[in-house]
Amino acid sequence: MASLLRAPLDFPVADSSSSSSSSEFPYRFCEARKIGGSLLNLGRVNVARLRIRLSIEEKHISIRKTSKEPIQLPRERIENERYIGADPFKELEFRFRGFKQQNYVENLSHYQNLAEGQSPKFMVIACADSRVCPSNILGFQPGEAFTVRNVANLVPPFRHGGSETSAALEFAVNSLEVANILVVGHSRCGGIQALMRMKDDSDSSFIKDWVSVAKSARLSTKAAAGNLSFEAQCRHCEKESINGSLLNLLTYPWIENRVSEGTLSLHGGYYDFINCTFEKWTLVYREGLEGGSKYAIKNRSLWS
Structure with missing residues (x-):
């Protein structure tokens, strides 16, 4: 024992010259994956903060369409970041809504299967x-x-x-x-x-x-x-x-x-x-x- x-756990350093280029990256981001008997659509990998900002911008674009106010994205983005910064749970709220819209809804059958057991x-x-x-x-x-x-x-x-x-x-x-x-x-x-x-x-x-x-x-x-x-x-x-x-x-x-x-x-x-x-x-x-x-x-x- x-x-x-x-026992040493050191590993040889990988040879960078033999590594694949980014164009040959072995994972495909647009694919369906089977987990627990159901298909999970992974979609494209997005950074969480990008999703949050997209959600914020979509929300305010909808508001502008209703109110017919002029578009002022840079200023609104700053205001929203200040708003989120004042309450960290607001950022979590936007993340959750992004998860629900872009993951849960798109893979509803998978999550329904998970609701029955794991x-x-x-x-x-x-x-x-x-x-x-x-x-x-x-x-x-x-x-x-x-x-x-x-x-x-x-x-x-x-x-x-x-x-x-x-x-x-x-x-x-x-x-x-x-x-x-x-x-x-x-x-x-x-x-x-x-x-x-x-x-x-x-x-x-x-x-x-x-x-x-x-x-x-x-x-x-x-x-x-x-x-x-x-x-x-x-x-x-x-x-x-x-x-x-x-x-x-x-x-x-x-x-x-x-x-x-x-x-x-x-x-x-x-x-x-x-x-x-x-x-x-x-x-x-x-x-x-x-x-x-x-x-x-x-x-x-x-x-x-």
């Missing part, structure tokens, strides 16, 4: 950090990923007792029967920084008590990278803690059983928002692996 946690393929455990949104980063659509987020994307061991994370795991595995659990960590994680700065004799706090779940990752980081800078140690620990969480998943009897049966797979992911890259790997768990271990890492890849 310790050797798995110390059958996601993924259970995602991610950090509560506002910069790390799994649906935004990985493009999950409604109905695809059952998600729980907490400080430092940690999975406590089974013996830790009840928590919102263990409750979510129980429901996702036993009721929804997800096929994949993905633990997503990220760069410059405040929870991991708190873990690495933690003093054993310091006063107790909610944060200290929670991040202590990953104290084994802290210890292995100190042993393997203690001579490096604090930033480098944190980066090392961010990945160590993901592997620690993957191992903790196997302490849940119903997760271990499904992994052993081959009906559930455990995966780690690391999002570097400094360079916008994503590392992904899979934890293998079975008897008789090389070296007599039950654990191994396979299918490492770097998305850049």
Whole structure:
């Protein structure tokens, strides 16, 4: 187990000369996609703020047609931005209306199917950090990923007792029967920084008590990278803690059983928002692996 946690997770830098040009980008933005038995029309990818502004402009164009006032887009745009800035929930309102008009209505049958039940393929455990949104980063659509987020994307061991994370795991595995659990960590994680700065004799706090779940990752980081800078140690620990969480998943009897049966797979992911890259790997768990271990890492890849 310790050797798995110390296993390096570095990936070779992608060769930019072999990357495809933008015209050969493999994803098609105008397509129908099947999720949960229904077609979801993804349409063109639009920036949320662009949608908001279009919604604002359409609203005011309609007003001008009724009142026959002269068009003054620049001034009105400034006034609307000031109006939204005064109340952040107004921006959320415009975003919701944009979602309803441009997504919900266009994919009504899909959302009606989701209203009857969900059958996601993924259970995602991610950090509560506002910069790390799994649906935004990985493009999950409604109905695809059952998600729980907490400080430092940690999975406590089974013996830790009840928590919102263990409750979510129980429901996702036993009721929804997800096929994949993905633990997503990220760069410059405040929870991991708190873990690495933690003093054993310091006063107790909610944060200290929670991040202590990953104290084994802290210890292995100190042993393997203690001579490096604090930033480098944190980066090392961010990945160590993901592997620690993957191992903790196997302490849940119903997760271990499904992994052993081959009906559930455990995966780690690391999002570097400094360079916008994503590392992904899979934890293998079975008897008789090389070296007599039950654990191994396979299918490492770097998305850049």
